[in-house]
Amino acid sequence: MLALTACAVLAGATSLLAVGEWIADAPAQLLERLGVRPDPLMPERLLPAGSTVRRLPARIDADALDRAVGRWFADRGPVTAGLRGLAVDGKSLRGAAKAHGRKIHLLAAMAHTTGLVLAQLDDGEKTNEITCFQPLLDTVADVAGLVVTSDAMHTQREHAEYLLGRRAHYIVIVKGNQKNLRKQLKSLPWKEIPLQGRTKNIGHGRSEIRRIKVAAVNSLLFAGARQAIQIKRRRTDRKTGRITIKTVYAVTSLTADQATPAQLARLIRDHWTIEVLHHVRDTTFAEDASQLRTGSAPRAMATLRNLAIGALKRTGVTNIAAALRRNARDPQRPLGLLGLA
Numbered sequence: 001m002l003a004l005t006a007c008a009v010l011a012g013a014t015s016l017l018a019v020g021e022w023i024a025d026a027p028a029q030l031l032e033r034l035g036v037r038p039d040p041l042m043p044e045r046l047l048p049a050g051s052t053v054r055r056l057p058a059r060i061d062a063d064a065l066d067r068a069v070g071r072w073f074a075d076r077g078p079v080t081a082g083l084r085g086l087a088v089d090g091k092s093l094r095g096a097a098k099a100h101g102r103k104i105h106l107l108a109a110m111a112h113t114t115g116l117v118l119a120q121l122d123d124g125e126k127t128n129e130i131t132c133f134q135p136l137l138d139t140v141a142d143v144a145g146l147v148v149t150s151d152a153m154h155t156q157r158e159h160a161e162y163l164l165g166r167r168a169h170y171i172v173i174v175k176g177n178q179k180n181l182r183k184q185l186k187s188l189p190w191k192e193i194p195l196q197g198r199t200k201n202i203g204h205g206r207s208e209i210r211r212i213k214v215a216a217v218n219s220l221l222f223a224g225a226r227q228a229i230q231i232k233r234r235r236t237d238r239k240t241g242r243i244t245i246k247t248v249y250a251v252t253s254l255t256a257d258q259a260t261p262a263q264l265a266r267l268i269r270d271h272w273t274i275e276v277l278h279h280v281r282d283t284t285f286a287e288d289a290s291q292l293r294t295g296s297a298p299r300a301m302a303t304l305r306n307l308a309i310g311a312l313k314r315t316g317v318t319n320i321a322a323a324l325r326r327n328a329r330d331p332q333r334p335l336g337l338l339g340l341a
Contacts (some may be wrong), residue, residue, distance in 0.1 A: 001048055001056050002065075003034045003340060009301070010308045010334035012287045012324035016297070022051040022331075030331050033340065057304075058295035065300055066120040069307050073116040074141065076314065083259060085112030085267045086143065086168075087274040088136065090094050090152045091281075094288040096298035104298050107132045108306070109140060110277060112149075113269040115313045117277070117306040122299055129153055134162050134206055143168040149255065149271035152177060154208045160223040164253060171229075171252040181221050182333055185249040190230050196261035202238075209234045210269075217251075224253040229264055232282040258327045281305050284321045 007030075008022035023031075024047060036047065086109050093104040107129050111118040121136045123129060127229060131156055144167040150159075152175035163170050164315045190213055197212040213230045220228065229250040236243050250268060252259070259267075281287040285305045292298045311322055315337065316325045327333045335341040 002054065005057065006304050006307055007334035008340060009304045010311065010337055011327045011331065015290065016054050016292065020050050023047060026331050030335065033335065057297040057300035060300050061294050062122065062296040062299040064302050069303055070118045070139060073310055074118055077111065077114055077116055080113060083263055083267065084146050085270050086146045086148050087112060087271045088148060088154060088230050089274045090132065091108060091278045093302060095291045096293050106299060106302060107136050109136055110274045112273055115273065115277060116310040120303060120306065130156060133159050147267055149267060157223050164224045169253045171250055171264065174249045174251060182249060184220055185228050188228055197265050199265065205238055207236045207238060210265065212261050212265045214264060216256055220251060222251055225251040226255045227252050231268065277309060280309055280320050284324065
């Protein structure tokens with residue numbers, strides 16, 4: 001039943017009603033492949049009832065499902081040389097709520113280059129992203145050598161010590177929640193440090209120039225910090241001509257021998273590819289519009305969307321919406337993507 005649901009999501013199903021409809025229309029050969037047997041008394045298949053389609057994701061162990069999907073991706077991810085980034089970021093399921101109206105908020109870890117979600121966790125009612133950071137990464141079997149990136153919320157000394165203890169690296173943005181550290185970074189002699197990189201990008205109605213400077217450090221108020229980073233972003237609105245300049249500071253445990261300024265700039269920029277995942281789930285799968293609220297169903301469907309997106313990206317797909325439409329035209333395609341053909 002879970003495999004049927006996953007195949008339906010890979011064919012573009014955005015709701016449990018759509019999942020049930022896809023199963024009802026699936027060819028007999030596919031159903032038999034996934035364990036749906038013929039009725040011994042009637043010349044038809046014993047299709048799961050609509051209530052069963054709804055009940056399974058609501059009652060499933062969501063933690064176990066996320067671990068299984070994460071391991072599936074980890075076992076099939078490409079072996080790449082060089083620095084590998086792992087982005088940690090959270091997303092709320094805006095249309096879903098648990099008891100007492102609590103919005104469901106999921107924290108996920110996604111590989112920069114592949115877009116595969118290796119871990120996901122519900123923040124829970126009495127916790128938040130900060131307290132879930134370590135439990136989230138505990139579900140990733142091996143983070144040694146990975147460069148974990150996150151936003152300023154996770155610029156926490158405990159997080160840094162945890163990552164160093166697991167032989168991973170970090171790059172964290174430093175804002176007002178670490179006032180003393182930010183003060184240290186701002187006081188460095190940046191004017192005397194030469195420019196070490198410049199990139200220009202055009203898109204979304206604006207042009208952006210990013211300049212990076214990096215300084216080796218050994219006495220910052222942050223565990224394992226080896227380099228300080230200053231990035232200046234100059235954005236120009238191409239319609240109004242309005243210019244904004246913003247200075248961003250970051251620290252990393254990577255030494256100058258381990259990462260060049262260009263590599264650091266790329267890792268910082270690639271962190272935000274996790275927002276692309278969130279955007280696809282919202283726009284292509286209508287996740288924020290979903291008002292699914294029963295049990296584990298909202299999280300389980302989010303996990304299956306991660307699975308669908310990742311399975312497609314593994315084959316080089318860049319247009320997820322077009323790939324889902326293609327899958328909808330041939331029910332056998334999802335089987336191949338999941339290795340079930």
